[in-house]
Amino acid sequence: xxxxxxxxxxxxxxxxxxxxxxxxDGTIRKGSLTAVVGANGSGxxxxxxxxxxxxxxMAGEVIRAPGVRAAYLPQQSELDRSFPARVVDLVSLxxxxxxxxxxxxxxxxxxDVSKALMAVGxxxxxxxxxxxxxxxxxxxxxxxxxxxQDADLILLDEPFNAxxxxxxxxxxxxxxxxxxxxxxxxxxVHDLDLVRQNFPxxxxxxxxxxxxxxxxxxxxPENLLRARRFHExxxxxxxxxxxxxxxxxxxxxxxxxxxxRQHGVGPRxx
Numbered sequence: 001x002x003x004x005x006x007x008x009x010x011x012x013x014x015x016x017x018x019x020x021x022x023x024x025d026g027t028i029r030k031g032s033l034t035a036v037v038g039a040n041g042s043g044x045x046x047x048x049x050x051x052x053x054x055x056x057x058m059a060g061e062v063i064r065a066p067g068v069r070a071a072y073l074p075q076q077s078e079l080d081r082s083f084p085a086r087v088v089d090l091v092s093l094x095x096x097x098x099x100x101x102x103x104x105x106x107x108x109x110x111x112d113v114s115k116a117l118m119a120v121g122x123x124x125x126x127x128x129x130x131x132x133x134x135x136x137x138x139x140x141x142x143x144x145x146x147x148x149q150d151a152d153l154i155l156l157d158e159p160f161n162a163x164x165x166x167x168x169x170x171x172x173x174x175x176x177x178x179x180x181x182x183x184x185x186x187x188x189v190h191d192l193d194l195v196r197q198n199f200p201x202x203x204x205x206x207x208x209x210x211x212x213x214x215x216x217x218x219x220x221p222e223n224l225l226r227a228r229r230f231h232e233x234x235x236x237x238x239x240x241x242x243x244x245x246x247x248x249x250x251x252x253x254x255x256x257x258x259x260x261r262q263h264g265v266g267p268r269x270x
Contacts, residue, residue, distance in 0.1 A: 005030040005068055005153055005184040006051065010060035013043070013050040019058060020046040022208045030065070030152075031182040033175070035195040035215065038205035039231045044188045045075065047205070048157045051186070064153070068184075071151035073142050075158050081131050087141050088113055088126040094148030116144040121170060136167035143174060154178060156187040160194065172198055192219060206230035 006028035014020045021043040028034060036044045049055040051062055052072040064070070071094075091113050092105065117123055120140040133141065139159060146154060156175070160168050176198070178185055189195050195202055195215060202218040204210045204227050211223040 003030055004028070005032070005065050007063040008060070009063065011050065011057055011062060012059040013046050013055055014058050015046075015055075020207060021050070021205070023060070024209060026209070026212060028184060028186065030184055031179075032201055033179045033185045033187075033199055034201045034203055035187055035189045035199035036203045036205065037189055037192065037195060037219075038210075038227060041207075042205045042227070042231055043207050044205055045157050048072065048074075048155050048186070048188060051153075052155055068153050069149070069151045070153040070155060071146045071149040072155045073146055073157060073159060076135065076138060076142075076162065079138075081133075081138070083130070085130050086126065087117070087122065087128045087130060087133070090130055090141055091116060091144045091148060094145035112148060113144075116147040117141075119147060120144045120174065135162040136164050139163050139167060139171065143171060147174075152183055154183055154185045156185070158188045158190065160189065160191065168194070192224075195219065 004027045008024045008026050011024040012019050012022055020041075024047070036047060038044050046055065050057060051064075052070055054072075092109070094116070095105075095109055095112070113126065114123070117125055120143050122137065122140050122144065125137070125141070130138065130141070139162075143159070146156075159171055163171070172194075175185060175187065187199070189199070196219060199215055201213065202215040203212045204218050204223055206227040207230070210227040210230060211218040211220075
């Protein structure tokens with residue numbers, strides 16, 4: 001399908017012998033803005049790492065449309081803020097796709113870094129050490145790095161955690177600007193009110209998709225209750241599950257055929 005950015009085919013992702021996402025099938029449409037929600041441990045960050053290739057599938061596959069360039073913003077907790085780097089150093093990493101590892105840093109690059117920092121409200125912060133930044137300032141810096149990457153697919157893992165309301169509003173505005181440019185965006189979000197207000201589509205996970213489609217339908221109380229029950233049913237030593245008769249009944253998420261379908265079956269009995 002020419003309108004598809006990502007395709008998941010029976011995707012299972014995990015760590016060691018512990019699957020964190022089971023048998024995910026579906027598609028992400030080009031130019032879509034999707035929130036990924038669920039309880040802690042439901043597989044949201046794992047899915048992001050699987051899409052970007054940091055985590056290899058235990059089974060199945062993620063297929064990215066040809067020519068799609070991805071930018072990935074991990075959780076702040078995964079960054080070493082004690083590393084002796086300045087804001088300009090961190091943001092300039094966004095130039096890597098076009099300059100390469102050993103590319104020369106040009107005047108044009110410096111101008112682009114300054115423009116990106118201005119766009120996120122950090123004009124003049126180039127020489128600030130990253131360990132002196134507040135949580136909101138660091139997140140703005142990371143968004144500036146994403147800006148420089150000029151990617152078609154943008155993956156943001158909990159970008160609104162530990163930031164003030166003003167920063168959240170500014171980052172939401174930037175995400176909507178990207179959406180207006182018809183980039184494909186997936187964002188892990190905890191605040192369901194924020195999702196309802198700003199994200200047209202939502203994927204609700206509990207280690208497998210519970211509901212996926214229009215946000216208003218996905219976040220219905222019955223789906224949220226079902227997700228909570230599924231999450232409580234899983235254990236850290238959950239066995240590998242193979243698709244059985246029930247699993248073959250997974251509805252396939254395809255915007256061109258059914259925008260609001262629900263997915264998923266309960267945990268298999270050991």
